[in-house]
Amino acid sequence: MGKPIGGKIMTAKEAVESLVFDGATVGMGGQSIGRCSMALAHEIVRQGKKDLTLVGCNLALSTDIMVGAGLVKRTECGTGNLERFGTAFRWREAAEQGRLEVDDYSHLAMASRFLAGSLGLPFMPTKSMLGSDLLNKKSFDGVKPFEMLDNPWNPGEPVVLLPACTPDVSIVHVQKADEMGNVIIEGFTTHEPEMIKASKSVIVSCEEIVSSDEVRRNPDRTTVPYIFVDAVVEQPWGAYPTSTYRYYEHDADHLSRYQAVARSGGEAYEEYLQESIYGCETFADHLEKVTSTERLDELRRSMHRLL
C-alpha cells in the first residue's frame, strides 16, 4: 500500500518525532549549496536522534551539522563538500579521526543504488568504479558493498553490481507540495526522485503548499506522487543558507561563517550549535537569530534576477 491521501501536513517537530528514529538510515536531499534539507536536519539535531547512517550523493551542509552534533555513525555517499566553500569540515575531521565510517561510492553509483530501491530490485548494475580503489574497500557491517559479475551476454566483461539503497526515511526540501503529499521539484532534481521513491518513509519540507487542484491541473509538473510521501512540512526558507531554485540564492556570508566555525571545531562549533540550533525552538527562530528580513529579501531578489 502506498501512503494515505491526507493527514500529512505537520510541523517539522511532529514529522521528525514520528518518522526518524535512533539507528535509522536517513536519505539526504539537496546537493552542495542547493536545496539542502536544513530545517529538517536542524530538527533532527534538536531531537538528538542517534547512530544515524546518512546516505545521499553530495553530502553537504546538513550532513556536516548532523555529524558535528555527534549523531552520525556512518555516511554512504559520493562526496562531502560545499564546493567553493570547501570541504564538509566536521565530516572530514570525524573521518580522519576514525569516529565515522565513510563508505565511498561515485555519484552515479549512489543514484544507481537508489534506482534499484525505487524499482523494488535487490541491486543495480553499473560500469563505473571499475579499476578504481572504490572497489578495494571492505564492508563495515558484513554487507558486501558491491559484487562483480561476468556479463552473461559478453563473457570476459566485468560488471559491477551495487546493492539497493532503501533509506528508512528521507528528508528533502522542495519548492512545492500539496496536502496529499504530491511533490514538485523545480530545476535540477539531482538524486532525489530515485531516493524518495526508494525510501520507506519520506518527510518533505516545502517553500509553499499548493492546492491539490493546482497539482491536478498540471500533472506534468509533479516530480513524485503522494503515494511515496508521509509528511509535508510548510517551511519557507527551509534550505537556508543553501539555495532554493526560483525562490532564493544561497547566503555566501552565512556559509562562510559556518565553514569558519566548522573548520576550527571545538568550542566555537559547540557555541554555533547551541546558539543557532539547540537554542532555537523552530527553524523560524533560527532564521530570526542568524539573519535578517533585509538579507533574505536580498537573496530572493538575487535569485529572481537569474531566472
Added chain:
Amino acid sequence: MGKPIGGKIMTAKEAVESLVFDGATVGMGGQSIGRCSMALAHEIVRQGKKDLTLVGCNLALSTDIMVGAGLVKRTECGTGNLERFGTAFRWREAAEQGRLEVDDYSHLAMASRFLAGSLGLPFMPTKSMLGSDLLNKKSFDGVKPFEMLDNPWNPGEPVVLLPACTPDVSIVHVQKADEMGNVIIEGFTTHEPEMIKASKSVIVSCEEIVSSDEVRRNPDRTTVPYIFVDAVVEQPWGAYPTSTYRYYEHDADHLSRYQAVARSGGEAYEEYLQESIYGCETFADHLEKVTSTERLDELRRSMHRLL
C-alpha cells in the same frame, strides 16, 4: 557525441530514407490505440524496408500494418493487441503460421530492457517473469533472451537478468517538438522515454513544432532533450486513427474498418494497403483518402471535451 543541434526538420520520406534500413531493429512508439506512430509506419511500408525486428511494449496498429505488408522478421514485445478492437490480426496470423518470430516478454521486462539501454548498461535485473513460461523460451538467434542470477545479497533468491534493448531506430509520434529535436510528450509516456534514450537513432513526428525559445522557457516540460533525436517530422494527425492526448481521440470507425480487413486478410487486406498506403504519396494523402475534415474535427472536439 549526442545528436547535432539543428538540421533535423525533414519530411517522413527523408527521415525514413536516411535512418531506417533493411534488417533494422525498430523501436515502436505508442500503446494500443494511443499515439501509434502511424505516419512514420506508413512511410516505412511505402519504402518497403525489409527484415525488420519490431520492439516495443504493446505492439498495436502500426506493427500490424508493417507485419501485414510483409516487412517484419521478428517482434520482441509484451503484447500485440488493440484492446477492445481485438487482437493485432495480421501479427497473430503470421505468428500462428510460423512466418514471424515472436519473442515474448512482459511489459515491465521490455521497459527494463530499454532502461538498461538508456543507461548504457548491458542488462537490467527484474523480479518479473519468475515461475512463468516466459522463462521457458528458446533463443531465436543465439542471443540468450534472459539469464538467471542468484542474488549476491540474499543467496537462494533468483533474479532475472534481461539483455539491454537498443533499437537501431525508434519511431515515435508526440505532441510537440522543436527544431533542435527536443521532445515534449503530454499525458502518458508509456515505454517511450527509455526506448528513445536507448536508441541509436530516433525519428519523431509531432502534431506541432514549437520554438526552441518556448522549450527553454519551460524546461520542466521537456520529456527527452535533443541530444537523442535525429529527425523531426511535422505531421499533424500523425497518429490517426489512434489518439493523441490533448489533440484528438481515436477514430473507432476507422479502427473497426481496419480490423475487419485485417481479420479477413487476403485480397481485402491487400486492397486496403494498396488504397490507403501504397497509393498515397504522403500521410496527408492518406488522411484525405480515408477520412474527412468533418470527421477529424469531431475527433478533435471529442478530445477537448475530456481535458
Added chain:
Amino acid sequence: MTEYALDELMVVEASRHIEDGNIVMVGTGLPMVASLFALKSHAPNMCYVVETGPVAPEVIPTPTSVSDPRVMYRAVRFGSLLDALGGVLQRGLADVAFLGGAQIDQFANVNSTVIGDYDRPKVRFPGSGGANDLASHAKKILIITRHEKRRFPERCDFITSPGYIDGPQGRKNAGLPQPYPDISVITDLTVMSIDKSKGRLRVDKLMPGVSLDQVRENTLFEPLVAPEVVTVDPPTRAELRILRDEVDPDGTYLKGRE
C-alpha cells in the same frame, strides 16, 4: 428483489475485494468498471495507477483503453510505464491488480499467450502485456471472467502469469517476491479463491441460484471446496444506481441489463 445482470453482479462482487486506500493497477473492461465502482462507493481514497503512467486520475466514465484521456483526467502525475510497473508495482506498492486470460488453471495460473505449442501455436493470443508483472508483484489478484469449461483446464498450455504454479511451494520455488498474493476468480457461477496452504483454487462462494455441481460441470479441474460455501450478496439498489449512473452510464461494458 432488484434485478441485475450477471456482469453487474460480478463487477460489484469484485469491487468488494478492494479496500479504501488501496493502490489498484487496472486496465479497461470489467476490471476498470469494478475498480471505478469501488472508488465511487466504498473506497473513495483508492488510488488508480494506470500501466501507461498516470497516477490517481479522477477517471471520467467510461474509459475504453489504457491510453484513453478518461484515465488521465486530473491525474496527480503523468508518468511512464516504468514508473507504474517498476516504481509502483515491482516496488511492492500495488494492493490490487486485475488479470484476464484465455485459461485459468487449478493453481490460478493464467494463460494469455498461446494455445498449443509456443513456437507454432494453434491460437496466438495477445501475450502478457503487464499481466505477468501484475501476477508477480501485486498483493491481491482479481480475475473476472465468464465461466466457460475450456477456460478452466487442469493446467494452462502456457503460464503467462503465475498463480501458485504447481502448488503451495510454487511461488517460493520460483523465487517470486513475498508476500504471496491472495487470488480470487470471480465468474458468473462462483467466486474461487486460492487456498494458500494447498496452492489451489477453492470454491468459496456461489452466485445466487447456482449449485456446486454446476460449477464442477463447467470446470475441467476439480476445485477445492470451502467448508462453508456462501452465496454472493446481490448488489443493492443503491449499488446498482451508482454502477449504472456514475460508473458506466452509457453501458459501454455493462450491456446486458435486465
Added chain:
Amino acid sequence: MTEYALDELMVVEASRHIEDGNIVMVGTGLPMVASLFALKSHAPNMCYVVETGPVAPEVIPTPTSVSDPRVMYRAVRFGSLLDALGGVLQRGLADVAFLGGAQIDQFANVNSTVIGDYDRPKVRFPGSGGANDLASHAKKILIITRHEKRRFPERCDFITSPGYIDGPQGRKNAGLPQPYPDISVITDLTVMSIDKSKGRLRVDKLMPGVSLDQVRENTLFEPLVAPEVVTVDPPTRAELRILRDEVDPDGTYLKGRE
C-alpha cells in the same frame, strides 16, 4: 604581445580540446570557465550537461556551484543526476569531461579521496562525486591544475578516478568501457597527454617560457616526452576579450590578471 595570467592561459588551452557539437560534462571552477569560453568562441553548438540534471543551459556567467541557477538558465531540460551521469555519461554520449584532484599519477589516475590509509586517513578529501563516473565513461578527460610537485606522485595513494591504472592494458583489464579516453593534464607548466600505447602521461607541450627541466623538477614521476615538444600558443587578444568580458566578467575565477 598581449599580457595574460597563467590561469587565463590554462583555460584557453583547455578550451582548445573542446570541439563544436561536443557534449561536455562540467562542474564549476576553471573547467566551467574553459568550457564556457569554448562555447562563446569556437564551439557555439557545444552542449553543457550539468551533473545535477540540466541539459544545454545558456549559462549566465559566472556559476559557482552545480546547483547554481546560472547553470539552469534556459536549459532545454531539467533532469536528474541519473539522467546526466547514467543517461548521458554512462550511455556513452559525453565527449569531454573535466576532473580535478589532489594527486594525478603517471598513469593519469586521479585521487580525490584520501592521503594515507582509507580506513584511517591522514587527510580526507571530499571523495569521488561524479569524478569516477566521468573518468570511467567520457571520451576525453581534461584536468586543469596548478603544477605542484606533491600533486604528481608516481602512484596515487587512492585511485578515485581511473586513468590508465597501471599501463596500456589497465583499462582493458579492469573492464572499463571502450573507447578508452584521451586524457590531457593542463598545468601552468605543461600539457601532458596520455600515450595510449604506453598508458602513461607524456609531455606534449610546454607553456611559453617553461623548460622541460622545470616540468621534471616539479613532477615526482618521470613523464614521457613527445618527439617534438611544442609551445602552447598564448591566448589572442580576441580570446582574452571574450574570456574577460563574456565568460568571467567579475573575475570570480580568473583573479590574477596582469
